Amino acid sequence: MHKANWIREYLALAVILVALVLLFGALSGRFLTPATFGAIANRIPTLALAATGMTLVLIVGGIDLSIGSVLALAGAVLGVALVDWHWPFAACASLAVGVGLVAGLANGALIVGLTVPPFIVTLGMMEMARGAAYLVTHSQTKYLGTAVEGLARPLGGTGLSGSFLLALLVVVLAQWLLSSSVLGRWMFATGSNETATRYSGIDPRPVKLAAYALTGAAAGLGAVCYAARLGASDPNAGAGLELSAIAAAVIGGTSLLGGRGSVINTFFGVLIIATLEAGLAQVGASEPVKRLVTGAVIVLAVLADAWRQRAAGNSFLLWQRLLGRTTGRPVKT
Amino acid sequence: MKNSPFVSGGRRPCWLVLGLVPLLLLSACKRDESGGAPARPRVALIMKSLANEFFLTMADGARKHQATHAADYELIVNGIKNETDLAEQVGLVEQMVAQQVNIIVIAPADSKALVPVLKRAQAAGVRVVNIDNKLDADALKEAGLIVPFVGPDNRAGARRVGEALAKQLPAGAKVAIIEGLTTAFNGQQRRAGFEDAMKAAGMNIVSVQSGQWEIDKANNVAAAMLSEHPDLQALLCGNDSMALGAVAAVQAAGRTGKVLVCGYDGIGAIRPMVADGRVTATADQHADQLAVFGIEAALKILKGEAPPADQTTVVDLVTK
Numbered sequence: 001m002h003k004a005n006w007i008r009e010y011l012a013l014a015v016i017l018v019a020l021v022l023l024f025g026a027l028s029g030r031f032l033t034p035a036t037f038g039a040i041a042n043r044i045p046t047l048a049l050a051a052t053g054m055t056l057v058l059i060v061g062g063i064d065l066s067i068g069s070v071l072a073l074a075g076a077v078l079g080v081a082l083v084d085w086h087w088p089f090a091a092c093a094s095l096a097v098g099v100g101l102v103a104g105l106a107n108g109a110l111i112v113g114l115t116v117p118p119f120i121v122t123l124g125m126m127e128m129a130r131g132a133a134y135l136v137t138h139s140q141t142k143y144l145g146t147a148v149e150g151l152a153r154p155l156g157g158t159g160l161s162g163s164f165l166l167a168l169l170v171v172v173l174a175q176w177l178l179s180s181s182v183l184g185r186w187m188f189a190t191g192s193n194e195t196a197t198r199y200s201g202i203d204p205r206p207v208k209l210a211a212y213a214l215t216g217a218a219a220g221l222g223a224v225c226y227a228a229r230l231g232a233s234d235p236n237a238g239a240g241l242e243l244s245a246i247a248a249a250v251i252g253g254t255s256l257l258g259g260r261g262s263v264i265n266t267f268f269g270v271l272i273i274a275t276l277e278a279g280l281a282q283v284g285a286s287e288p289v290k291r292l293v294t295g296a297v298i299v300l301a302v303l304a305d306a307w308r309q310r311a312a313g314n315s316f317l318l319w320q321r322l323l324g325r326t327t328g329r330p331v332k333t
Numbered sequence: 334m335k336n337s338p339f340v341s342g343g344r345r346p347c348w349l350v351l352g353l354v355p356l357l358l359l360s361a362c363k364r365d366e367s368g369g370a371p372a373r374p375r376v377a378l379i380m381k382s383l384a385n386e387f388f389l390t391m392a393d394g395a396r397k398h399q400a401t402h403a404a405d406y407e408l409i410v411n412g413i414k415n416e417t418d419l420a421e422q423v424g425l426v427e428q429m430v431a432q433q434v435n436i437i438v439i440a441p442a443d444s445k446a447l448v449p450v451l452k453r454a455q456a457a458g459v460r461v462v463n464i465d466n467k468l469d470a471d472a473l474k475e476a477g478l479i480v481p482f483v484g485p486d487n488r489a490g491a492r493r494v495g496e497a498l499a500k501q502l503p504a505g506a507k508v509a510i511i512e513g514l515t516t517a518f519n520g521q522q523r524r525a526g527f528e529d530a531m532k533a534a535g536m537n538i539v540s541v542q543s544g545q546w547e548i549d550k551a552n553n554v555a556a557a558m559l560s561e562h563p564d565l566q567a568l569l570c571g572n573d574s575m576a577l578g579a580v581a582a583v584q585a586a587g588r589t590g591k592v593l594v595c596g597y598d599g600i601g602a603i604r605p606m607v608a609d610g611r612v613t614a615t616a617d618q619h620a621d622q623l624a625v626f627g628i629e630a631a632l633k634i635l636k637g638e639a640p641p642a643d644q645t646t647v648v649d650l651v652t653k
Contacts, residue, residue: 028561030560030561030562030563031560031561033560035559035560035563035586036557036560038585038586039556039557039559039560039582039585039586042556042585043552043553043556046549130384134384138389139383139384139385139386139389140386140389140600140601140602141386141548141574141577141600141601141602142602143577143601143602143603143604143605143606145605149584152581152585154585226549229549229552229581229585230548230549230552230577230578230581231577231580231581231584232548232577232581232602234548234549234574235384236384236385236547236548236574237548237549239547277553278553278556278557278560279557281542281553281554281556281557281558282557282558282560282561283561284540284542284561287515287542287543
């Protein structure tokens with residue numbers, strides 16, 4: 001992406017986001033208030049962290065279905081460490097991130113070491129981590145008390161919580177990693193064409209391992225934010241989170257077949273999903289309507305992003321997107 | 334070759350998958366029943382998700398009861414993975430019929446969809462007792478099936494929780510309801526019970542939305558309700574997990590004490606909140622005893638000591 005194009009790059013998603021905000025503002029007299037935006041900011045961190053990780057694995061041409069279960073396991077361990085072992089919160093939080101990192105490393109090691117498809121490995125990890133979360137908590141929601149709530153409390157006057165700023169920091173760091181670091185370039189290369197990457201002298205295996213490990217750690221951090229927001233550790237946490245994270249990434253233009261994506265755009269996807277959920281709940285939409293509208297907006301957002309590219313004079317890319325192809329030229333196999 | 338997460342090179346995956354097959358089969362096998370005299374009736378307890386604290390407590394209560402009455406009956410406990418996975422529960426019923434148990438005590442995941450398979454079970458000579466979530470009366474009638482129900486009256490229980498809450502609110506106060514899965518009968522009953530109590534006390538219900546039984550979904554819904562209605566005075570939640578989410582939303586909005594919260598179920602995590610007033614009331618259905626009541630009724634029916642009649646179990650109000 002050329003730096004001069006960044007406004008155009010983010011424009012389509014920003015327009016959808018603003019349109020949603022204005023729409024709900026028109027439908028509900030109280031949507032355009034600091035309380036609403038505070039509540040949206042408060043709920044974003046977990047999904048933002050998960051979606052950031054998901055963007056990385058999608059870029060290297062993988063997928064991580066275990067992200068929600070790993071989050072539940074990390075949260076479960078956090079709860080046990082805090083309540084049963086009486087560890088200080090900082091130590092519990094580090095442990096949760098560590099649990100996520102280990103699960104991510106295990107995913108990555110199986111995928112690159114044994115060349116098992118990521119879909120299968122992470123599907124297995126999804127089940128195992130969920131089972132482990134139930135074992136650790138004895139299937140009971142643990143009440144954590146006030147020790148964890150500091151992170152979710154709005155910081156002096158801004159209305160923004162520590163969790164939110166933390167998630168924002170991770171998004172910025174991840175975008176820097178992708179666009180300005182060597183590892184980031186290798187990630188795009190691996191996802192675009194792994195064979196070519198290998199022939200050009202770069203080993204794609206550690207690159208993929210790093211993507212899965214970072215995603216696991218992001219899920220662990222997401223668990224810390226989840227626990228802080230709800231004051232509880234819940235073994236059912238994050239059920240379906242992997243699909244929300246994929247939706248956010250795809251809304252942001254990340255390709256499901258690798259080689260293309262941006263964390264900032266994914267964050268727009270997260271904002272769109274969160275705004276939509278908050279707005280629909282605030283206008284009191286019924287359950288079926290919520291699902292219909294959410295599904296429709298996901299598809300529309302992806303189409304809008306594709307249209308933006310056609311408007312930018314690249315109709316070729318549009319068809320690639322719609323057909324799921326991502327590399328610069330059609331690949332003959 | 335195009336790199337895709339769904340396709341892998343190499344041959345080793347085949348071996349791995351083959352190696353996994355026996356493992357999966359093994360884990361699919363059910364815990365074998367403690368051997369013993371064949372004269373003991375065999376009772377199959379079929380639950381909803383054992384990952385849910387409520388059903389786990391129920392199953393543990395049943396196991397404890399069996400341990401102290403080991404001479405009276407044999408117990409096989411099974412649960413499904415996901416509360417909405419009807420097919421898995423239907424499969425479990427078929428499996429238990431194939432194992433020729435004497436009686437099935439079931440907490441149905443759906444009040445209508447389980448009726449046909451239970452009819453087949455009864456036709457095969459297996460007695461059926463329904464616990465927790467009541468089977469649909471019309472569906473039973475249509476199938477020509479008589480199944481005794483042993484369990485709580487969710488509507489009456491929710492009404493009592495609602496009445497306890499209403500006592501602390503001025504007449505005409507704005508309240509909102511966060512209900513469970515809209516397709517679940519017990520969820521519908523609790524919502525109806527809350528509505529009964531609120532209408533009787535002259536409260537103003539400004540919003541009813543689903544939190545899908547889950548803590549974070551309820552948290553999001555509660556946060557939106559709080560921003561939409563700055564003068565909201567109470568959130569009535571269909572279970573305690575959702576009440577936990579609502580309490581967190583009230584705290585985040587800085588309105589603790591101004592917005593009352595009530596729940597249902599009486600899980601462990603809610604107790605400290607009832608004690609410090611963040612949760613006004615919840616209901617204790619005595620989960621540990623629910624399955625036991627069902628089993629006791631089943632044993633009596635088997636011995637011919639009792640007619641297969643409905644039996645309502647106690648629900649206690651929990652307040653500070």
